[in-house]
Amino acid sequence: MATIASARSTAHDQTNAAAGADGDNRPADATTTPVSESVQAARDYADGALRTAADVPEIRQTTARTLTHTGIIGGGTMGAGIAVAMLDAGLRVVMVEQDEAALARGRARVEAVYDRLIVRDRMTLAEKKDRMSHFNGATAYAALSDADLIVEAVFEDLSVKAEVFKQIDRFAKPGAILATNTSYLDIDRIAQATGRPGDVLGLHFFSPANIMKLLEVVVAAQTSPTAVATGFALAKRLRKTPVRAGVCDGFIGNRILAAYRHAADLMMEDGASPYDIDDAVRAFGYPMGPYQVVDLAGGDIGWATRKRRAATRDPQARYVEIADRLCEQGWFGQKTGRGFYRYVEGARTGTPDPEVLAIVDAERQRAGVVPKPFTAEEIMRRYMAAMINEAANVLHERIALRPSDVDAVFLAGYGFPRDRGGPLFYADTVGVQQVLADIESFADEDPRFWRASPLLLALAQRDATFASLNTPSR
Numbered sequence: 001m002a003t004i005a006s007a008r009s010t011a012h013d014q015t016n017a018a019a020g021a022d023g024d025n026r027p028a029d030a031t032t033t034p035v036s037e038s039v040q041a042a043r044d045y046a047d048g049a050l051r052t053a054a055d056v057p058e059i060r061q062t063t064a065r066t067l068t069h070t071g072i073i074g075g076g077t078m079g080a081g082i083a084v085a086m087l088d089a090g091l092r093v094v095m096v097e098q099d100e101a102a103l104a105r106g107r108a109r110v111e112a113v114y115d116r117l118i119v120r121d122r123m124t125l126a127e128k129k130d131r132m133s134h135f136n137g138a139t140a141y142a143a144l145s146d147a148d149l150i151v152e153a154v155f156e157d158l159s160v161k162a163e164v165f166k167q168i169d170r171f172a173k174p175g176a177i178l179a180t181n182t183s184y185l186d187i188d189r190i191a192q193a194t195g196r197p198g199d200v201l202g203l204h205f206f207s208p209a210n211i212m213k214l215l216e217v218v219v220a221a222q223t224s225p226t227a228v229a230t231g232f233a234l235a236k237r238l239r240k241t242p243v244r245a246g247v248c249d250g251f252i253g254n255r256i257l258a259a260y261r262h263a264a265d266l267m268m269e270d271g272a273s274p275y276d277i278d279d280a281v282r283a284f285g286y287p288m289g290p291y292q293v294v295d296l297a298g299g300d301i302g303w304a305t306r307k308r309r310a311a312t313r314d315p316q317a318r319y320v321e322i323a324d325r326l327c328e329q330g331w332f333g334q335k336t337g338r339g340f341y342r343y344v345e346g347a348r349t350g351t352p353d354p355e356v357l358a359i360v361d362a363e364r365q366r367a368g369v370v371p372k373p374f375t376a377e378e379i380m381r382r383y384m385a386a387m388i389n390e391a392a393n394v395l396h397e398r399i400a401l402r403p404s405d406v407d408a409v410f411l412a413g414y415g416f417p418r419d420r421g422g423p424l425f426y427a428d429t430v431g432v433q434q435v436l437a438d439i440e441s442f443a444d445e446d447p448r449f450w451r452a453s454p455l456l457l458a459l460a461q462r463d464a465t466f467a468s469l470n471t472p473s474r
């Protein structure tokens with residue numbers, strides 16, 4: 001259903017898209033197959049977490065602004081997907097691009113979504129015409145003057161975004177909500193490029209934006225309650241799952257993802273093959289393992305991000321270079337026929353590659369690691385401990401309002417198995433004390449990475465659960 005083959009951005013974003021598969025949180029058999037009480041409890045909790053996430057203090061303090069006209073800046077992967085989401089919800093869209101050629105490409109991307117639906121008999125030509133009659137394109141910011149809400153989806157570069165927001169500030173009408181779809185950049189700094197930071201917030205869509213359910217509504221230091229309430233009202237209109245997030249590198253989802261991906265890379269260097277890790281993650285209930293996701297999304301994108309961040313990386317921290325070695329060979333995953341897996345003639349399912357295993361082996365030797373075996377259970381213990389620990393940090397720093405919001409993010413955007421409730425629901429089923437004991441034992445080998453979150457320590461000390469922190473809202 002959802003294809004992300006054309007997606008281009010950070011590896012993390014694409015990981016979300018792929019792992020989320022089609023953005024639908026409910027397995028088809030949810031209502032028909034009898035399940036155990038514990039699975040039913042996890043599903044009920046998951047459904048509740050997804051609902052509760054839409055309840056935030058701001059929507060009770062103020063009313064959302066009315067939305068009919070939207071502006072979208074950038075017609076790339078995300079801009080086009082967001083445009084489709086808006087059009088499908090009956091909103092008008094003006095897309096602003098750098099020049100006529102880029103605008104034509106942006107419009108073509110929007111039309112391509114509808115053309116695919118027509119081919120599959122899920123839309124008529126007349127319906128497409130109707131949707132497109134609400135779409136306009138422009139190469140000048142003046143075209144945004146009617147927009148009630150503007151979403152910026154240009155390149156992930158702070159100076160480019162700051163310049164765009166300066167222009168938006170000149171042309172947007174007073175009271176327009178100004179949103180950025182940035183994945184990682186500091187929204188406070190983006191807001192400062194305008195004279196109206198109260199109207200600025202993050203609306204972090206996931207790829208493909210017209211399909212994926214998750215929408216992180218990122219609240220910056222000066223974002224007004226009205227802007228937040230409008231973000232939530234938009235999500236409702238788009239039939240998405242909004243989750244309130246604070247500003248930090250990666251917000252809720254991508255920040256936590258970075259931690260457990262790192263744990264996976266460490267295990268790969270320490271002795272688990274990428275195939276062992278993917279198998280374990282799938283057996284846990286995910287639709288795909290992390291290295292399958294890299295191959296689907298394109299390894300080159302994560303490689304570019306790693307190169308960009310090399311200068312600011314902690315030189316003392318372990319850095320696993322295996323993925324870089326594959327990229328140096330031009331093995332970017334499905335699109336190049338090779339990545340962590342081999343793909344014969346455009347196949348979407350890969351087969352394990354002995355040459356990859358040889359590279360993994362060489363990297364272990366280079367790093368001076370004596371490989372040791374990992375069982376699937378050991379793999380998941382580390383994978384989940386890293387996820388839970390970083391989730392606890394996110395809560396501790398108030399980036400997420402409540403544990404169930406973290407769970408909602410992973411259920412709606414990262415393919416977390418609904419039958420396990422969410423990462424923090426799962427943490428409670430394992431037991432906070434046990435998770436902490438695991439982290440402390442892993443810290444014996446790598447104390448720099450495995451540092452228990454202050455919140456995890458506090459919960460363990462009081463013998464409390466993450467669920468005890470779940471209130472409907474603050």
Ligand code: NAI
Nearest residue numbers: 008009013074075076077078097098153154156182183207
């Ligand atoms: P992209 O490279 O596909 O598209 C960016 C578009 O912005 C291009 O068409 C470019 O011509 C246009 N553009 C650049 N400067 C512009 C300007 N000054 N005025 C108007 N248009 C301009 O990038 P993509 O993947 O769509 O990403 C856009 C943003 O969305 C980035 O901030 C990215 O981090 C974020 N994002 C990406 C996700 C993904 O999976 N691709 C997921 C979530 C967020």
